[in-house]
Amino acid sequence: MTYSELKSRSKSQKRSKQPLSIIEVAEAALLGDLALGLQLIGWFISIGALIQWFSVVPFALITVRHRKRATYFATASTIGISVLIGGATLGLQVFLAGVLGVAVGEAFVKNRNFIYTAFITIVKGAIPAAVVGELLLIIFSKARTLTINQIKVVWDGIGNILKGMGKYLKSHPYVSKKSSPNAFDQLVHKMGSGLYRFSISFEHLIKWITSHWYLLFPLSIILSMLIVSIAMDIISRPLLKLILKNLRQPAVEFRADEEFDISFENSLIQGRNGKSEFVDESITRWTNDEQVVAPLPVKLENVSFSYKNSARPTIDQINIDISKKEFVGVVGQNGSGKSTIGKVLIGMKPDSGTVQRNGKVGLGQIAGTSVIFQRPESQVLGSMVEDDVVWGLSEKTATEVDVDKILAEVGLEGFGKRETSQLSGGELQRLAIASALARKPALLISDESTALLDPSGRERVLSLLKKIAEDGAGVVHISHILNELYSMNKIYLIENGKIKGTFKGFEAEQYRQYLDSYVNTDSTTDQLFQSDRHNSEDDNEAEAGQIVNDFQSNGEKISSVSAFERLLAISTDFYSSVTEDYANSTIERKTAKLNSVPLVILENLGHIYLAKTPWENRALKDINLAVYSGESIMIVGENGSGKTTLSWVLAGLIEPSEGTISWQAQDRDNLISSDDPSNDALASTSDIGSKNLSFEYLSQTRSRENIYINNNKDKEFKKSQNRSRSTASDVTSAIVFQHAAFQLTERDVKNSVRPIITLKDMTSDDLVSACLAAVGFPNSNMLTRSIYELSGGELKRVAIASVLALMPKVVIFDEPLAGLDYSSKLKVRDIIKSLSNMGMATIVVSHDYEDIIPVCNRVIGLNQGRVIFDGDPESWENQKEQENGK
Amino acid sequence: MGNKSKQKQSKQAKQIVIFRFVDKNSPIHSLWAGTKIISLIVLTVAITLMISWQALIVFGIFLGIVWIISGVPVGALPRLPRWLIYLIIFSGILTGITSDATKPIIHIGAAQIKIGGLITFAEFLMFSLEIILCLLILSWTTKLGEVADAISTLGKPFRRLGLPVTEYVNVFALSLRGIPLILEELRLLAAAEKQRRMHKPAFETAITVREIFQEGANLLSAAISSAVRRAAEMSEAMQARGGYSEVVGVRKHTSKKDFFAFVLVACVCLILLVTLFI
Incomplete structure (x- = not known):
């Protein structure tokens, strides 16, 4: 299907004068924001002016995907915002981008x-702009005169300088004085x-120009837009093709959870085949509804549903009933079909089976059904907390809602x-x-709403949901986290689209037993259920053993892994001392540390964002740390404790405003073996040690002689230090970001993993294969x-491989487990563990x-x-326990 | 190296600061966002219409007073890049010395200095700076989120003219909501790109222009995919709330302060008008 067919199809469905659909509003708003963002980048970086032109592409994309009406609204609202942010100039730029976007699209x-x-x-674009501009110039005559004078004055100045130079050169002293000028x-x-x-x-x-502005102004607008439009047309087309090709596919980063990620066309809004197949078709306003809204009680009988491209039904013969005051759990692994059940509950028509209700679902209506989703920041639609609470309610209803009371109910008092x-x-x-709650829902569906939260956040949300159920609404919590569901009235365990087990009442123990047996019979969902701390340590040993077995049983795997090690050995020598231990990766971690090298030392490091402004924000202060090869560090702390800043500083993405960060083992030349450490070096190290908390800690586990110090060439060392402080190229750590999409921008795995600059003496394929093997993809078909x-x-693992391809010595993981299901976790x-066993440090x-x-x-607590x-x-936990005890 | 002091001078970190609210408790802050937006529009139009030295001075004093009342420290001013400052100074000198605009001529001894050009330049610069200061004061004293509600209310009269105000207001409000999200995504994307670029192994092969373009295209594509996906998620959330409605937010009523502000703005406009005849 070509884009034009697609377009005409969507056009036939909606007349151009109809109000924007929900998805059009959302895309107009966010792509408009992106265009604005690209414009703003232009202010802040050197090649920005070039980037600004690409803000045409988001607008063109809206035109391609939706009606022109959507682009007009996107442009108009973006102009409004940009005028507030950057004045008329920015507004004009956005206007041009919008017009070009419509044209190109x-x-x-x-x-x-x-x-x-x-x-x-x-x-x-050009003619309206010329006319409006001309009118404005006529009306604002004073500003016009001033501007024209200013232009004239500057150019006059330049002209005068040229004139003076010409005069001087013309009457070059030698010409007049010498009888025979050479x-x-x-x-x-x-x-x-000539110059004169x-x-x-x-x-x-x-x-002439300044006196004929009324003619030249519109002409110059038209002419420049003519040229720019042709240039942007040529540049944008391949970009649009690429983007549309990528958008055909579900977006990368959100594949963690199952059905919702199956491309946009299958999503909640459009139902199957891009058409709305909801029973509840009236999504615009609720006041005109004739039918009674009554989502509960609901009874699903033998309900089945399959997506258009899937071989087997996503849900198969499901029987569920939910009534008021019930807190129901629907749990299962990713891909089990649990979210599809949620969609049926909010009104999607199943392929077969019956759904019995007393009235309509009433999605988002008063006393109807409400849904909360997985991604926290995507479902909050208002910029102010109080605006978000009443978002979508009619003016009359909105004023009746007691916002403060509701906020207090969810623990956001005064927000x-x-x-x-x-x-x-x-x-x-x-x-x-x-x-x-502002809608007093009869049925509240929480679709993986706790998946991306930390344990305390998770607990608060769950207890809130339970309270809502006790207050009278039916609450359905859909989740893949199996052990958070003990307080529910009813739990449906879903597997492969079928109900594997139903637990009614408070049957925690029975459920637990069931899960245990479930775990034992299914090897792929091993460790499905998370045990307590002590068990997990034992498990951990077992897991490590398992990796070794995996590697040994699979010849190919072994060879690829050692290829990665060889690679590391090429890039820097120092891994070799530890890498041979990798085969016995169950070795005591402390031993590994004993043989290791200090990779990086942070001294008195601090960072202040926006120093000397009202927004000054101290993120880090007096950080003294040493990170050693083979270590695996967890940084813990509340939001805003400086965790992210510290990891960005370590990765070289932020230059700290205070203190130093020194990379001790920069390269082979700077490495001196432990046999001949110079005395000075030792002394200086102990200086650090004496004021360094982490150093003391480490010295307990290791004798000081084992520390590699790079210091008899003092100058060179300082040079390397300066380098590591000031230039980015030496940094040998890298972050695995939470969202893989930002790290994998190419279409296929190979190119995504391949670093931009590759090693000369090793083909990039070898590098890529080795890195992929290190994250457990030994086969070349990947x-x-x-x-x-x-x-x-x-x-996530491919994203880690792409970071490994940068050859870091320290790998930093930002929320590596967020949104993953248990087996992926x-x-x-395992990867984190194996990397530190290989001699890298992981944070x-x-x-x-x-x-x-x-x-x-x-553990480093911030x-x-x-x-x-x-x-x-252990001591961190002890300390925590003591604090809790008090 | 051990004992050497490692305290470096605190550097000004490069960071994008746009429309950033300065949390102070001033009368300006407590004004309704709509009042401030209307005042901004009226005042900028007035000064643009009646631009002159007298008007610029009056307006400048007014802005100064407003700034002082708002209690925003001077540090909130954006730091211009060095080259821009040099450029302004350079063009000032250029126009001041060389221009033919003759009118005021200063006699210093025997020398004549024509400063007509310089005056034009200063007037233009002052005008630009005052307009920018207007916008800055708005952004310092107004939360971005408050603007959505203001636009929603200000748009109401236009509804009667049959304009699609509901759609505009909703796109506008959602756009405002999306700005921090999109900027954060661009920041992360830039960081990932920076990380990829800064790891240069010892032996490197050159990258071609084509590769640079390809990389840029991929980045843009990633940013757009992410925005489109975000839009899809947000539209799911919008659907879950029953679609968009005609208002975005709780109504906030204007107070006496707002009335006073309007009177003040009208006075300033009058004074500006008077300057025309001085």
Whole structure:
């Protein structure tokens, strides 16, 4: 199907004058924002002016995907915002981008060439702009005179300088004094008179231009837009093709959870096949409804549903009933079909089976059904907390809602005047619940709403949901986290689209037993159920053993892994001492540390954002740390404790405003073996040690002789230090970001993993294969797979491989487990463990303490930018327990 | 190296600061956002219409007073890049010395200095700076979120003219909501790109222009995919709330302060008008 067919199809459905649909509003708003963002980048970076032109592309994309009406609204609202932010100039730039976007998009859809684009641009953009501009210039005559004078004055100045230079050169002293001027003098004389004549005509030109502004102003607008439109047409087309090709596929980063990620066309809004198949078709306003809204009680009998491309039904013969005051859990692994059940509950028509209700679902209506979703920041629609609570309610209803009371109910007392962009994930989710409560829902569906939250946030949301159920509404919590569901009245365990078990009443023990047996019979969902701390440590050993077995049983795997090790050995020598231990990866971590090298030392490091402004914000203060090879560190702390800043500083993405960060083992030349450490070096090291908390900690576990010090070439060392401080190229750590999409921008795995700059003596394929093997993809068939086919867990691992390809010595993970299902979590955890066993240092920044800590041997606690704890996990837990005890 | 002091001078971190609210408790802050937007529009139009030295001075004093009342520290001013400051100074000198605009001529001893050009330049510069200061004061004293509600209310009269105000207001409000999200995504995307670029192994092969373009295209594509996906998620959330409605937010009534502000703005406009005849 070509784009034009697609377009005409969507056009036949909606007349151009109908109000924007929900998805059109959303895309117009967010793509408009992106265009604005691209414009703003232009202010702040050097090649920005170039980037600004690409803000045409988002507008063109709206035109291609939706009606022109959507682009008009996107442009108009973006102009409104940009005028507030950057004044009329920015507004004008956005206007031009919008017009060009419409023109390019239309030409693209209609398959016309650049002449069409230019024509549309002139008719719709340049001529109106010229007319309006002319009118404004006439009305604001004083400002016009001033501007023209200013232009004149500047150009006059330049003209005068040229004139003066010309005069001077013309009457070059040698010409007049010497009787026989040589060739050079004559040349100077000629140039001088040429320049003089030029400056005279230049002066005339300026005079003519400034006095004929009424003619030249519109002409210049039209002419420049003609040129720009043709240029943008040529540049934008391949970009649009690429983007549309990528958009065909579900977006990368959100594949963690199952059905919702199956491309946009299957999503809640459009139902199957791009058409709305909801029983509840009236989504515009609820006041005119004739039928009674009564989502509960609901009874699903033998309900089945399959998506258009799937071989087996997503849900198969499901029987569920839900009534008031019930807190129901629907749980299952990703891909089990649990979210599809949620969609049936909010009104999607099943293929077969019956759904019995007393009335209509009433999605988002008073006393109807409300849904809260997984991603906290995407479901909060208002910029202010109090605006979000009443978002979508009619004016009359909105004024009746007691916003403060509802906010108090969800624990957000006094948050009304705050901006939603300042809230944490847990607060956002509770705000989403508040917005649901403003509608006094009869049925509240929570679709994975706790998946991205930290344990305390999760707990608060769950207890809130339970309270809502006790207050009279039916609450359905859909989740893949199996052990958070003990307090529910009823639990449906879903597997492969079928109900595997139903637990009524408070049957925690029975449910637990069931899960245990479930775990034992299914090897792929091993560790499905998370046990307590001590068990997980034992498990951890077992898991490590498992990796070794995997590697040994699979010859190919072994060879690829050692390829990665060889690679590491090429890039830097120092891994070799530890890498041989990798085969016995169950070795005591402390031993590994004993043989290791200090990779990086942070001294008195601090960072202040926006120093000397009212927004000054100290993120880090007096950080003294040393990170050693083979360590695996978890950084813990509340939101705003400086975790992210610290990890960005370590990765070299932020240059700290205070203190130093020194990379000790920069390269082979700077490495001196432990046999001949110079005395000075030792002394200086102990200096650091004496004031360094982490150093003391480490010295307990290792003798000081083992520390590699790079210091008999003091100058060189300082040089390397300076380098590591000031230039980015030496930094040898890298972050695995939370969202894989930002790290994997190419279409296939191979190119995504391949670093931009590759090693000369090793083909990039070898590098890529080795890195992929290190994250557990030993087979070469992974190389050619499309990024868009991968599951959330696979994607995360490929993202890790792409970071490994940068050859970091320290790998930093930002929330590595967020949104992953349990088996993927285990795999990612194994990777973290194996990397530190290989001699890298791994640093994990995460809220998921319980899930991460089994693979970590050091905890750094941050509070308000300071290190409040640095030591092993056991003592951290002891300290926590003591604090709780008090 | 051990004992050497490592305290470096605190550097000004490069960071994008747009429309950033300064949390102070002033009468300006407590004004309704709509009042401030209307005042901004009226005042900028007035000064543009009646531009002159006298008007610029009057307006400048007014803005100064408003700034002082708002209690926003001077540090909130955006830092211009060095080259821009040099450019302004350079063009000032250029026009001041060389221009033919003759009118005021200063006699210093025997020398004549024509400063007509310089005066034009200063007038233009002052005008630009005052307009920018207007916008800055709005952004310092107004939360971005408050603007949505203001636009929603201000748009009401236009509804009668049959204009599609509901759609505009909703796109506008959602756009405002999306700005922090999109900027954060662009920041992360830039960081990931920076990370990829800064790791240069010892032996490197050159990258071609084509590769640079390809990389840029991929980045843009990633940013757009992410925005489109975000839009899809937000529209799911919108659907879950029953679609968009004609208002975005709780009504906030204007107070006496707003009335006073309007009177003040009208006075300033009058004074500006008077300057025309001085």
